[in-house]
Amino acid sequence: xxxxxxxxxxxxxxxxxxxxxxxxxxxxxxxxxxxxxxxxxxxxxxxxxxxxxxxxxxxxxxxxxxxxxxxxxxxxxxxxxxxxxxxxxxxxxxxxxxxxxxxxxxxxxxxxxxxxxxxxxxxxxxxxxxxxxxxxxxxxxxxxxxxxxxxxxxxxxxxxxxxxxxxxxxxxxxxxxxxxxxxxxxxxxxxxxxxxxxxxxxxxxxxxxxxxxxxxxxxxxxxxxxxxxxxxxxxxxxxxxxxxxxxxxxxxxxxxxxxxxxxxxxxxxxxxxxxxxxxxxxxx
Numbered sequence: 001x002x003x004x005x006x007x008x009x010x011x012x013x014x015x016x017x018x019x020x021x022x023x024x025x026x027x028x029x030x031x032x033x034x035x036x037x038x039x040x041x042x043x044x045x046x047x048x049x050x051x052x053x054x055x056x057x058x059x060x061x062x063x064x065x066x067x068x069x070x071x072x073x074x075x076x077x078x079x080x081x082x083x084x085x086x087x088x089x090x091x092x093x094x095x096x097x098x099x100x101x102x103x104x105x106x107x108x109x110x111x112x113x114x115x116x117x118x119x120x121x122x123x124x125x126x127x128x129x130x131x132x133x134x135x136x137x138x139x140x141x142x143x144x145x146x147x148x149x150x151x152x153x154x155x156x157x158x159x160x161x162x163x164x165x166x167x168x169x170x171x172x173x174x175x176x177x178x179x180x181x182x183x184x185x186x187x188x189x190x191x192x193x194x195x196x197x198x199x200x201x202x203x204x205x206x207x208x209x210x211x212x213x214x215x216x217x218x219x220x221x222x223x224x225x226x227x228x229x230x231x232x233x234x235x236x237x238x239x240x241x242x243x244x245x246x247x248x249x250x251x252x253x254x255x256x257x258x259x260x261x262x263x264x265x266x267x268x269x270x271x272x273x274x275x276x277x278x279x280x281x282x283x284x
Contacts, residue, residue, distance in 0.1 A: 043078075061249065062086045064094055066159045066282040070248040071098075071275040072256060080271035081108025081150070082217045083116050087123045092159065095123055098275045099152035100170065100217040108271075111148055115140070115192075119154075129154050129166040130202040133192070137168070137200070140193035149193040153185070153215050159282050161207040166200050168192050173215040174237060176244055179208050182237065209281040214240055214255075219270035223263045231262050252276050 007013075062069040071084045081103060087095030099115060101108040118139050122132035133154055140149075153173055155165035167173075167188030175183040187203035207213075216236070223231040239258045243251045252274055259272060 057083060058086050060252075066161075066280055067094055067157055067277060068248055068280060069096065069275065069277045070252045071273070072252055073271065073273040074256070074268070075104075075109075075271045076219070076268040077105045079106055079109035080104065081112050082219070082271040082273035083112045084215075084273060084275045085116060085120065087120070089156065090124070091127070094157045095129075095154065096157070096213075096215070096275060096277055097123075097152060097154040098170070098215040098217065098273060099150050100219075100271070100273070101150040102148055104271065107148070111150065115150060115152075123154070128202055129156050129164050130188075130200045133166045133168050133188075133200050134198075137192045137198055138196065141196040149191045151191050151218075153188075155185075155213070155215075157207070157277070157279060161209070161211075161279050162204050163207050163213070163279075164202055164204045166202045168200060171216060171218050171221060173213055174240060175205065175207070175211060175213050176240060177208060177211040179211075182241075185213075207279040209279060211279050212240075212244060212251075213277045213279075215275040215277075217271060217273040219268075219272040220255075220259055220274060222270060223259050223272070224266060224269070225262055225264055226266055231259055235262065248276050248278055 057073065060071045069086060073080065073082050073084065075082070081101030082099065084096075084098045087097070089095055097119060099112065101111045101115070115136060118136050119132060122135045126132050126135065133152065136152075151170040152168045153165065153170040154168075155163055157163050165185050165187070167186055169189070169191035172184035172186045175185065177183070183205065185203070185205070187201050189200035190198050221231055221233055221236055235258065236255065239255050240251070243254050246254070255274060256272070
């Protein structure tokens with residue numbers, strides 16, 4: 001209006017207020033729609049990343065002439081920092097590794113993928129369990145990835161039942177044997193990626209046919225229930241002993257179910273990974 005004072009009239013002000021409210025709603029709806037599109041894009045990218053990460057891991061079930069193995073990994077987010085792998089060594093022996101990168105989500109998953117690639121190359125060309133772990137540690141330190149480290153357990157099973165292992169700051173795996181009972185595998189050294197000159201020991205234990213080895217990440221024993229209580233080693237060992245006569249896949253699924261049942265409705269706060277191996281009498 002060209003009339004003086006028209007903008008101060010109650011009618012015009014009411015109209016402007018209505019118009020501004022409608023404009024604000026339209027702008028907010030446009031912003032929310034853009035955020036929804038961005039979120040959907042990120043979720044799709046994470047879904048693809050999760051598929052790629054799972055494809056980098058070997059199939060859970062593996063068997064050879066003198067062993068059988070089963071493994072599973074359940075990330076607490078779309079992608080996780082736990083990993084496992086099986087290695088066919090030139091000597092005819094079998095290698096098994098399980099690692100746990102500090103942190104969660106995409107950063108941990110990227111480092112886990114990098115470590116898997118480094119380890120695969122080192123384990124193929126370097127004998128023993130300590131040497132590949134030492135070289136992976138040196139490779140991680142050279143890259144100087146801030147505030148990132150990992151624990152790992154690597155073992156080599158021979159056809160004669162000898163198990164040579166190195167534990168790099170990882171939860172001590174459990175061996176259940178008909179002849180020697182329960183044993184924890186602790187020899188090794190510090191976590192990987194923090195100390196350039198870190199040294200790692202290896203130890204060899206003797207398995208007999210039927211002996212079982214369980215390697216697990218800390219997400220298993222540190223799972224909590226609604227009361228804040230942790231699942232703990234004792235519950236894991238008890239469930240392991242109770243199922244020792246079952247097929248490997250059933251043992252693995254049963255232990256995973258134990259953890260889930262214990263946690264109840266509490267949201268999973270860490271990646272959960274287990275690797276189970278049985279030494280068998282070599283076929284003639």
